[in-house]
Amino acid sequence: MSQMILFLLLNATLQTIYMVVAASFIAVCLGLPLGVILYITRRGNLLAQPLVHHLLAAIVNVTRSIPFIILMIAVIPITRFLVGSSIGTAAAIVPLSFAALPFVARIVDNALLEVDTGLIEAAEAMGATSWQTIIHVLLPEAFANIVNGITLTIINLIGYSAMAGAVGGGGLGDMAVRYGYQRFNSSVMLMTIVMMVILVQAIQFFGDKIAKRVSHNKLS
Amino acid sequence: MQKQHEETMIALTGLSKQYDGLTALDSIHLQVKKAEIFGIIGKSGAGKSTLIRCVNLLEKPSQGTVIVNQQSLTTLSRHALRAARRKMGMIFQHFNLLSCRTVYDNIALPLEFCNMSKKAIAHAINPLIELTGLSDKKSNYPNELSGGQKQRVAIARALACKPTVLLSDEATSALDPETTHLILQLLKNIRDTLNLTILLITHEMSVIKACCDKVGILDKGKLVEQNEVGEFFAHPNTPIAKNFIVSSLPQTLPAAIADHVLVDERLNTHPVLRLWFFGDAATQPIVGQLINQFKLRINILQAQVESIKKHIMGILIVAVDGDKTQVTASIAYLKQLGIQVEVLGYVPNDIIPFA
Ligand SMILES: Nc1ncnc2c1ncn2[C@@H]1O[C@H](COP(=O)(O)OP(=O)(O)O)[C@@H](O)[C@H]1O
Ligand SMILES: [Mg+2]
Numbered sequence: 001m002s003q004m005i006l007f008l009l010l011n012a013t014l015q016t017i018y019m020v021v022a023a024s025f026i027a028v029c030l031g032l033p034l035g036v037i038l039y040i041t042r043r044g045n046l047l048a049q050p051l052v053h054h055l056l057a058a059i060v061n062v063t064r065s066i067p068f069i070i071l072m073i074a075v076i077p078i079t080r081f082l083v084g085s086s087i088g089t090a091a092a093i094v095p096l097s098f099a100a101l102p103f104v105a106r107i108v109d110n111a112l113l114e115v116d117t118g119l120i121e122a123a124e125a126m127g128a129t130s131w132q133t134i135i136h137v138l139l140p141e142a143f144a145n146i147v148n149g150i151t152l153t154i155i156n157l158i159g160y161s162a163m164a165g166a167v168g169g170g171g172l173g174d175m176a177v178r179y180g181y182q183r184f185n186s187s188v189m190l191m192t193i194v195m196m197v198i199l200v201q202a203i204q205f206f207g208d209k210i211a212k213r214v215s216h217n218k219l220s
Numbered sequence: 221m222q223k224q225h226e227e228t229m230i231a232l233t234g235l236s237k238q239y240d241g242l243t244a245l246d247s248i249h250l251q252v253k254k255a256e257i258f259g260i261i262g263k264s265g266a267g268k269s270t271l272i273r274c275v276n277l278l279e280k281p282s283q284g285t286v287i288v289n290q291q292s293l294t295t296l297s298r299h300a301l302r303a304a305r306r307k308m309g310m311i312f313q314h315f316n317l318l319s320c321r322t323v324y325d326n327i328a329l330p331l332e333f334c335n336m337s338k339k340a341i342a343h344a345i346n347p348l349i350e351l352t353g354l355s356d357k358k359s360n361y362p363n364e365l366s367g368g369q370k371q372r373v374a375i376a377r378a379l380a381c382k383p384t385v386l387l388s389d390e391a392t393s394a395l396d397p398e399t400t401h402l403i404l405q406l407l408k409n410i411r412d413t414l415n416l417t418i419l420l421i422t423h424e425m426s427v428i429k430a431c432c433d434k435v436g437i438l439d440k441g442k443l444v445e446q447n448e449v450g451e452f453f454a455h456p457n458t459p460i461a462k463n464f465i466v467s468s469l470p471q472t473l474p475a476a477i478a479d480h481v482l483v484d485e486r487l488n489t490h491p492v493l494r495l496w497f498f499g500d501a502a503t504q505p506i507v508g509q510l511i512n513q514f515k516l517r518i519n520i521l522q523a524q525v526e527s528i529k530k531h532i533m534g535i536l537i538v539a540v541d542g543d544k545t546q547v548t549a550s551i552a553y554l555k556q557l558g559i560q561v562e563v564l565g566y567v568p569n570d571i572i573p574f575a
Contacts, residue, residue: 119318121312121316123329126333127303129302140320144320
């Protein structure tokens, strides 16, 4: 019995990790360029396009303010189209990615805003193209802040994934609801919580480590 | 004729810049010759940064032309402008180094922009690291360097593409006097070894004195005066020029005396005079004349004489004792010689006794 529970716990943990990693990956792949575009199109920046900026900013803000539970339902048609089904671990990745994407975009935008404009000016004076300035100056200088922000996003995704799990996505949230809540098995409930705490701690630990390694702003 | 034309590295003609309504630069005419160090001095907000940023078109002039190395920049395509900028180095007050790159990689940055190979980059920047004295700091990050070292890195980076012109926007304003001196020495050294033309801006007269060949004064967007540095100190024309020169010399009395100086003349006090010399006036034996001709007794409280490119300038603060009409006559005489005279106040006999 307890061996089976352990097996289920391991399985649920792997499902959670799968959902979170996949959604984070997708969110970063799409959110990073979106954040860069948000930044460079801002008035007075490298490729100022105020109209594009305000449109994108509005989309990002609206998506960000939709509660995850509603977003999950709202994107069901897209999920069906992309995955072929609206339930299951793979299907949960779609709303999770949608939830994290605008977060990542804002994080990247904010991290770029923190970069000293003197550096952009220096790059321009060196004859850099806008692309070179983004790749060689802006992103590397903002990298530590971007890593910190992404760490936070991944941790948020663990929470969201539990919600997605509760409606058929599998993972630790699903297990907590099915065994812990519906069958009043508090030890299973506790185990899933401990597992989540361990995941969050591990992500924070590695996120901090990476951010520290790439940051040379403070004397270590 | 042809040769003279070749020697002009930077030529600004009728350069103006307006920021919606505000005139930051007003019809600037300026020429900088090859291997010359041209300093622009002005107060905060005078338009210095705007001016230097117009030279590499970081700021687009509203009117006028910018010709650098015989190429008119205002008409260039974006691509051609980038190529032109690579031949102009620029250094800044706050260094603008990338915090995530080592000294070596910071200096390599402009060459990476040119898509140079790693080997070619090493070949190009190792001599610069030598030149700027950074050999033992190659793999350090900027946060591990002092201000002076950071500016050296910025200088090496500015020189990486072998520019013909260096633009310096208050490069020493964030540094202490000693480091400033070393950085200015380095700039002079670079000018000599690389035949580089330098346009620098500053708000400090000491920077002009230390390293410039020519100087221009920028006041409220206008270039009100420009001259060869020695001539400038000898014959400043505008009041603002005189003010800049005056403020670069010590002008206050020693504290022990200053505390006792009275505004009005009273019994048993002596007038305290401040004399400014520029140019020829500085070579007159005036102290002797005051003593012999006007029968005054002189007590020197503060004196400083400087020579800039064979021109002498100085300040003298004296307390004088003598007949009142003689004192008045002597002041008139000094003014006639071209010396600026100011009565700072009156000092009581018991502070400065004339025996
Ligand atoms: N981007 C800008 N927009 C509007 N006004 C500006 C801008 N840059 C500079 N100015 C104005 O132009 C004037 C000159 O500025 P600046 O060249 O920076 O002076 P300085 O470098 O001599 O202190 C100032 O009045 C400043 O407020
Ligand atoms: Mg300035």
